Amino acid sequence: MTIVLRGGLVIDRSGERVADVEIGDDGRIAAVGTGLSGDVDLDASGCVVSPGFVDLHTHLREPGQEDAETIETGARGGALGGYTALVAMPNTEPTMDCAAVVELVRTLGRGTACEIVPTGAMTVGRRGEDMVPMGELVDRGIGIFTDDGTGLQDPRLMRRIMEYSIGLTRRLGRPVVLAQHCEVTALSSGGYMHEGEWSSRLGIPGQPAEAEELMVMRDIALVRLTGARMHFQHLSTAGSVALVRDAKAAGLPVTAEATPHHFTLTDAACASYDPVFKVHPPLRTDADVTAVREGLADGTIDAIATDHAPHTDHAKELSFDQAPPGMLGLETAFSLALDELGLDLPEVLALLSWRPAAIAGLSDRHGTVVEPGNPANLCVVDPDATWTVSGRAMASRSSNSPFEGRTLRGRVRHTLLAGEPVVVDGEARR
Amino acid sequence: MTGHLLGIDGMDRAEIEELLDLTDTFAEIGRRSIPRVPALRGRTVATLFFEDSTRTRISFDTAAKRLSADTLDFAAGSSSLSKGESLRDTVDVIASYGVDALVVRHPMAGTPHRIADWTDAAVINAGDGAHEHPTQALLDAYTIRQHRGALDGMQIGIVGDIRHSRVARSNVLAFSALGADVTLVAPPTLLPPSLAGWPVRVSHDLDEVLPSLDACYLLRLQRERITEGLIPSIREYVADYGLDAARAARLPVDALICHPGPTNRGLELSAEVASDPRSVILDQVVNGVSVRMAVLFLLLGSGRELIDRSEPEVGS
Incomplete structure (x- = not known):
């Protein structure tokens, strides 16, 4: 299964550019560019694609x-x-x-x-x-x-x-x-x-x-x-x-x-x-x-x-x-x-x-530049989305957030671990 | 006071004075041959003490009984965690007895505030760690007012272990709200790390302060302050901060000598000073019951007429 993160602004330590990111079957980035296609499309428009x-x-x-x-x-x-x-x-x-x-x-x-x-x-x-x-x-x-x-x-x-x-x-x-x-x-x-x-x-x-x-x-x-x-x-x-x-x-x-x-x-x-x-x-x-x-x-x-x-x-x-x-x-x-x-x-x-x-000595696979060949450990964040913190709604077995009830800006939309979508549209898949 | 009495912090002069005025009524009841009124008949007052304090507990218990309330006494160990029970579990168990007021003493600051979040009962702080002891401050203010008419413009010295004292924190707030000037007298190690925002002066020289005082409030010194390295020895503390006859002679003839009890005779004050005619220490104890009656009545009472008539003696 190949995945395309479509239409996001890619930001990594080398800089930023608007591009689709294609992730291959091997869990690595296959291509970065425009008009890419894959089995699954994950919308990243208006969002930022980051390591x-x-x-x-x-x-x-x-x-x-x-x-x-x-x-x-x-x-x-x-x-x-x-x-x-x-x-x-x-x-x-x-x-x-x-x-x-x-x-x-x-x-x-x-x-x-x-x-x-x-x-x-x-x-x-x-x-x-x-x-x-x-x-x-x-x-x-x-x-x-x-x-x-x-x-x-x-x-x-x-x-x-x-x-x-x-x-x-x-x-x-x-x-x-x-x-x-x-x-x-x-x-x-x-x-x-x-x-x-x-x-x-x-x-x-x-x-x-x-x-x-x-x-x-x-x-x-x-x-x-x-x-x-x-x-x-x-x-x-x-x-x-x-x-x-x-x-x-x-x-x-x-x-x-x-x-x-x-x-x-x-x-x-x-x-x-x-x-x-x-x-x-x-x-x-x-x-x-x-x-x-x-x-x-x-x-x-x-x-x-x-x-x-x-x-x-x-x-x-x-x-x-x-x-x-x-x-x-x-x-x-x-x-x-x-x-x-x-x-x-x-x-x-x-x-x-x-x-x-x-x-942490993880630079070979995390925080890497978004370019073909690198492991697809990525997240897609929406900097403009707002949300309200609720400890109960979190994945943790505990709920001790000191920010309970606060409305915050910036939300994580998708997360990919070694190419696998583990979070899609804010929902955990694993 | 809205529903609870958690501290003097947040009370204004008018609220404090309302309580002191009401205390007059209950002091009068205390002098009757049958010092008991039906004001809180059918209500239940529970004392929940996570720290030993026979005096304060008995004072609240007496106050509740004089108002005809039923009383329950939960003597909890200070560490509910060690029993595998959270503080909230303990509170829920007690609340299930249908109590109307919870009188809480705890070795840690803020615990009554937490409990107030968890229960419908009125919570009365009977001393939380080094934070507040509001009924003590109210009875102290009442006692001073009783002897001097008003606290306005009075010079009050609070002497001793301010750092660890909930009595000092509540009294600073109460005395200054009522118009007194407060001076804290202690070595720097027995003062709070910061006094920013406190309406007080500070002195490390008791002898210098004494002649200007209208009231000298001595705090109890716990002996473990020495092992904590806060003072070199009891001997040196007594030499510098103990009120003995010679020092008491430096106090004005009409000054008051106060102590929250229990006193360490020969430590913060000498035996002869305890029986000095200027000492109002026993008045404080008596007034403690009246003040606590006023607090319970204000939080739980429904009708003023119920304090105007005595409870008929059983069988009469």
Whole structure:
């Protein structure tokens, strides 16, 4: 079966042009041009055809918390959000810290609506004590290691992991990426939102911006020492953005991501006391939101990542301290980026697609130029369509979206994974 | 006050004064030989405490009984999650008993606000974490008003662990709404991280502040603040912020000494200061019942005439 995406504006890292895109039986792009024909026509008029999005930061909850999300439902939500690849965080139960669990996740990911890219934990059980068998995992294609959910507290162990990772560059074929959730827990523990004016008024114990910034600072110093390839996850403070900007200017091998909620929401949202707004790192101030947006605009922050973190209603129906942190993100990321960042569409697509694809080592098949021979991992988005967010209507098994009821601009119309239409006219097919 | 009493935040001067005026009526009832009126007969008031507090619970329970309401007491552990039950499950179970008012105490800020979203019952915040304790602030304002007529222009010092104190947050709002000037007196580690927007002055020197005060409100200091590294020792706290006889002598002769209880004698105040004639600590306790009667009546009561006559004694 051949498919033609008809009449769209094709945008990729090489530029933009109005063209039909023909996808062949082999799941690859067969032709890009005008007047193409195929077995199935998918209308793309008035829409943009883009390489599929790549999420560097997805919590798929399987194995271990299948009541909140499964790899299948998470992938479906991803496809509905325009994603063709999801980088799965390792804080599952059991932890993705060994070949068996990583292979389980990969196996469960086959046949779903996205390519599932497992990561490995940096330490066994994410306990921050012992290094995982990094070589064994690298041999299984794991290119990103992270203890996400917590930062690695011990600076000596962090240094050793950085040094060790450099020895694996040849085996992986590229530098191993160490991704850090930056949070010095000695400073943040017992805090459930950003520490400042709002936390003081609301009586919710806070965690200061410095808890994040101190670890960004430490890891930049250790990158300078070791030369390891470091990626900073979900940057949320003005200070963190400034630190990464300076590190990049100094030529250090660091990249960074930011989430849609950190460039759209502030700590004022916690005034409702609804734990749907509880997230780590916490929602910060207006000044931090502005700094994150500036970082995304000037390239300090390389990619938008969702930190999609499903939790059941049951888990969120607790007091603010007891409810788990995290919020849904996959189905709203594109619209929020388009609506809120004030960037041109090609810049938004770069932040969602080819820049994160490069960080994840997926540039051979995701975020590629739309030209014959490349794998057809594509999405078709309608930048003018508006829609209203409903957590219940999402594919996720959970509904903890902080954007409930908001009307957003920009909607994903079709998504193709390896040439297969997994979303057609906004409906999931897988 | 619309349906619930979740905090002083959002109440204006007129609403606070309406409650204090109504409290006068209930204080009078409390002095009768049979301090009981049929105002809330047939209504059910439940106390739902996720944190131990015998005093506040008994005060609400007494208030409800004096209004002839039925009372239920749910002593819940603070961690419903550990039992596999969400907070909402707990609330649904209690609501199924047909309660008209839920008096909620919880160690985390905002929990009564969440519960108010889930139930038709009137929710009364009996203390939520470090956030608010509105009936405490109302009884404090009532007590001060009782002794001084009005709070306008009064200088009130609130001394101690402001950071963790729901009493302080509610009192700052109530006292300033009623026209008083509030000074917070504490070491920086016991102040909130930000005081932006708070209508207060701050001092780290109690001795300097005392002579100008019309009321000195001492907060309870929890001993675990030392292990948290917020103060070096009890000894140093007492030396700098404890109200002993020498310090009390620096207070004007007509100043009031207040404390929400229970007091740590020898810590935030010395034993002799607790029995100082300027201390109104026991008045606060008595007024607590009257204020809570007023709150329950305002939220649940249907007719004012029901508070004007006493409940006939059973069997008479």
